[in-house]
Amino acid sequence: AQTVTQSQPEMSVQEAETVTLSCTYDTSESDYYLFWYKQPPSRQMILVIRQEAYKQQNATENRFSVNFQKAAKSFSLKISDSQLGDAAMYFCAYRTNSFPYNTDKLIFGTGTRLQVFP
Amino acid sequence: GAGVSQSPSNKVTEKGKDVELRCDPISGHTALYWYRQSLGQGLEFLIYFQGNSAPDKSGLPSDRFSAERTGGSVSTLTIQRTQQEDSAVYLCASSLQGASFYNEQFFGPGTRLTVL
Numbered sequence: 594a595q596t597v598t599q600s601q602p603e604m605s606v607q608e609a610e611t612v613t614l615s616c617t618y619d620t621s622e623s624d625y626y627l628f629w630y631k632q633p634p635s636r637q638m639i640l641v642i643r644q645e646a647y648k649q650q651n652a653t654e655n656r657f658s659v660n661f662q663k664a665a666k667s668f669s670l671k672i673s674d675s676q677l678g679d680a681a682m683y684f685c686a687y688r689t690n691s692f693p694y695n696t697d698k699l700i701f702g703t704g705t706r707l708q709v710f711p
Numbered sequence: 712g713a714g715v716s717q718s719p720s721n722k723v724t725e726k727g728k729d730v731e732l733r734c735d736p737i738s739g740h741t742a743l744y745w746y747r748q749s750l751g752q753g754l755e756f757l758i759y760f761q762g763n764s765a766p767d768k769s770g771l772p773s774d775r776f777s778a779e780r781t782g783g784s785v786s787t788l789t790i791q792r793t794q795q796e797d798s799a800v801y802l803c804a805s806s807l808q809g810a811s812f813y814n815e816q817f818f819g820p821g822t823r824l825t826v827l
Binding site: 639 | 742744746751752753754761767769770800802804806813815816818823
């Protein structure tokens with residue numbers, strides 16, 4: 594079974610600085626997706642960034658980028674130029690992309706609470 | 712509406728009572744998911760519906776939990792004989808298609824269930 598581990602329960606960063614959130618996962622599959630989701634106090638999960646395992650290039654979305662190390666099964670999120678609105682819980686998640694394609698569940702880590710200080 | 716909606720937003724019940732939680736997916740989305748988020752934990756998959764296919768119920772924690780999806784749209788998650796450990800936020804998500812295609816899962820705001 595696949596597992597996702599986030600070893601940093603809390604992180605903090607000063608506004609305009611850069612912070613990196615860590616995520617490791619375990620799987621025997623070769624084809625899968627990895628995600629970072631943001632959950633603000635409103636509880637609504639928001640997709641931040643997605644990485645496809647067969648793509649070697651790290652995904653980037655504006656101030657958000659990932660460092661995907663497939664062999665090490667590591668998937669960290671870097672937030673550049675941190676803003677007060679980035680404060681939230683961040684969850685790393687895994688989705689299979691392998692036969693028999695009969696499920697579509699996301700497997701989540703336990704989250705990292707990010708605080709942003711002015 | 713434009714997004715996934717869930718009702719009620721909050722539910723307080725007494726131990727042993729049954730509860731029903733409702734999810735309205737985004738119109739046209741064929742896949743629907745339920746997740747549970749206990750305090751301080753990540754989201755735990757409960758059940759997945761895709762069109763008319765048999766649902767993936769592998770995440771339901773006990774036979775007190777059941778879910779149905781009527782007409783391929785609205786879904787209801789039912790918890791019978793609630794226990795205090797059922798207290799959690801229950802999140803629903805929908806996507807355009809599931810499984811063999813990648814489509815983003817869009818989440819609702821969740822229902823916070825408190826069992827006294």
